[in-house]
Amino acid sequence: MHRLIILMVLNLVTCALNVSAQDGYVPVVDAGDFKSRLESVSEAVQTIESDFIQEKKLSVLADKIISKGSFSFRKQNNIRWEYTEPYRYLIILSGGRVFISEESGQNQYDLESNRMFREMNRFISGCIQGDILKDDAGYHIEYLENEKEYFVKLVPSSRVLREMLNEVQIAFDKADLTVTRITMVEPGGDYTKISFVNKKLNTDIPVEKFSFN
Amino acid sequence: MKNLVLTSILLLFFGSCAVSLFSECQCYDRTETGWQEASLWFQNDDSYSLFNATIDIRKNHYTGLMVMNPLPVDGHRVIFMTEFGLKVFDMEFSSAEGFNLYYCMAALNRKPVIKTLRNDIGLITGNERADCPPSALCNEKAGETVYKFKINRNRYYYTVDNETLKISSVLQTSPLFKKVRIEFYGAGGNRPDSVTLEHYNTTLIIKLAHINGIIKTSDE
Numbered sequence: 001m002h003r004l005i006i007l008m009v010l011n012l013v014t015c016a017l018n019v020s021a022q023d024g025y026v027p028v029v030d031a032g033d034f035k036s037r038l039e040s041v042s043e044a045v046q047t048i049e050s051d052f053i054q055e056k057k058l059s060v061l062a063d064k065i066i067s068k069g070s071f072s073f074r075k076q077n078n079i080r081w082e083y084t085e086p087y088r089y090l091i092i093l094s095g096g097r098v099f100i101s102e103e104s105g106q107n108q109y110d111l112e113s114n115r116m117f118r119e120m121n122r123f124i125s126g127c128i129q130g131d132i133l134k135d136d137a138g139y140h141i142e143y144l145e146n147e148k149e150y151f152v153k154l155v156p157s158s159r160v161l162r163e164m165l166n167e168v169q170i171a172f173d174k175a176d177l178t179v180t181r182i183t184m185v186e187p188g189g190d191y192t193k194i195s196f197v198n199k200k201l202n203t204d205i206p207v208e209k210f211s212f213n
Numbered sequence: 214m215k216n217l218v219l220t221s222i223l224l225l226f227f228g229s230c231a232v233s234l235f236s237e238c239q240c241y242d243r244t245e246t247g248w249q250e251a252s253l254w255f256q257n258d259d260s261y262s263l264f265n266a267t268i269d270i271r272k273n274h275y276t277g278l279m280v281m282n283p284l285p286v287d288g289h290r291v292i293f294m295t296e297f298g299l300k301v302f303d304m305e306f307s308s309a310e311g312f313n314l315y316y317c318m319a320a321l322n323r324k325p326v327i328k329t330l331r332n333d334i335g336l337i338t339g340n341e342r343a344d345c346p347p348s349a350l351c352n353e354k355a356g357e358t359v360y361k362f363k364i365n366r367n368r369y370y371y372t373v374d375n376e377t378l379k380i381s382s383v384l385q386t387s388p389l390f391k392k393v394r395i396e397f398y399g400a401g402g403n404r405p406d407s408v409t410l411e412h413y414n415t416t417l418i419i420k421l422a423h424i425n426g427i428i429k430t431s432d433e
Binding site (some may be wrong): 045054056060061065083086087089100102103104107116160163164165167184186188190192 | 261263265268274276278280282290292294296297298299300315319320394418422424425
């Protein structure tokens with residue numbers, strides 16, 4: 001009986017090791033150290049400019065839908081997210097307001113009175129600045145790493161949010177602790193993966209880029 | 214005097230109603246055969262269609278991408294998602310298994326809204342259509358034939374271009390009132406270049422514009 005239990009435990013451990021070996025990730029030994037280094041980097045970064053490639057995987061389609069665009073961030077909480085292919089769509093979050101420009105026209109909203117945009121702002125800036133990792137109440141967080149990156153898995157605590165998102169995965173480049181990838185996994189396995197490329201930190205981004213004119 | 218006022222009101226009332234539709238058309242004996250020759254959009258497609266989509270429901274405005282993927286046998290899976298990739302709704306129209314709602318975001322997940330979206334998307338994709346034979350009205354001047362179907366209390370008027378045999382518009386009415394109008398714009402092929410759907414009695418507008426999406430073959 002003892003032998004059987006030992007075998008079962010060994011089997012489980014082996015399986016767990018195999019999974020992380022296949023992904024190349026192992027648990028971070030000192031998550032606290034990673035978080036405090038991330039916070040230091042976040043304080044030092046005033047602006048981020050980047051291109052992004054968004055891949056949408058739907059189980060009903062054999063292929064992925066690809067969108068491309070550019071992203072700009074300026075402290076505090078000024079975000080410009082612009083899709084350029086295959087459609088034009090621009091969203092600017094700044095000064096407590098949201099500006100959206102799309103094919104059919106333009107709209108502005110107040111963040112305070114619009115819960116959906118308020119949550120979106122919190123989520124995007126939280127992911128980019130790493131603040132989302134402080135939200136222990138909002139997410140169950142797992143820290144993993146391989147040679148090149150830290151890989152953080154966040155499972156929403158809220159049942160309502162879990163109906164929309166099973167898991168959020170954020171990859172940080174070990175070289176500079178900036179976000180390289182955000183993946184939003186839905187129940188059922190469909191996902192949206194946003195990869196940031198051509199990143200530039202602390203460049204001079206004019207304030208006009210976040211204005212609504 | 215009272216009778217005159219009443220008659221005027223009644224004339225105004227009926228004039229805006231379904232009864233006076235297609236007054237320029239003539240009844241025509243070209244019924245089932247003509248309809249069978251007509252070509253519903255999306256019904257012969259063998260791959261997905263990707264649209265830039267906007268849906269305005271009352272005061273809410275949703276934009277994003279709409280994917281229409283044909284099912285192996287007959288029907289479509291229709292997924293509407295925001296630009297950021299988050300699903301707004303995911304529904305399936307299957308001839309074998311009927312209608313299935315896989316997902317709908319909380320803000321829209323109410324029976325009347327689902328019922329309306331099912332009706333509207335079903336009409337656009339041609340999945341909600343009549344099996345009974347139509348009657349036909351012909352407008353030779355405009356080069357169109359209008360096929361009329363009755364299903365329970367509703368009437369459906371499909372306007373077909375006599376030359377291309379493509380459906381240019383669909384009108385859904387009750388016995389007295391117009392309900393929904395859909396306009397299809399396209400040069401030909403299995404999918405339209407754009408679609409506009411509008412309700413008469415509530416604020417619901419759906420606009421689709423076909424885009425050539427960048428699709429990457431899965432390399433996982």
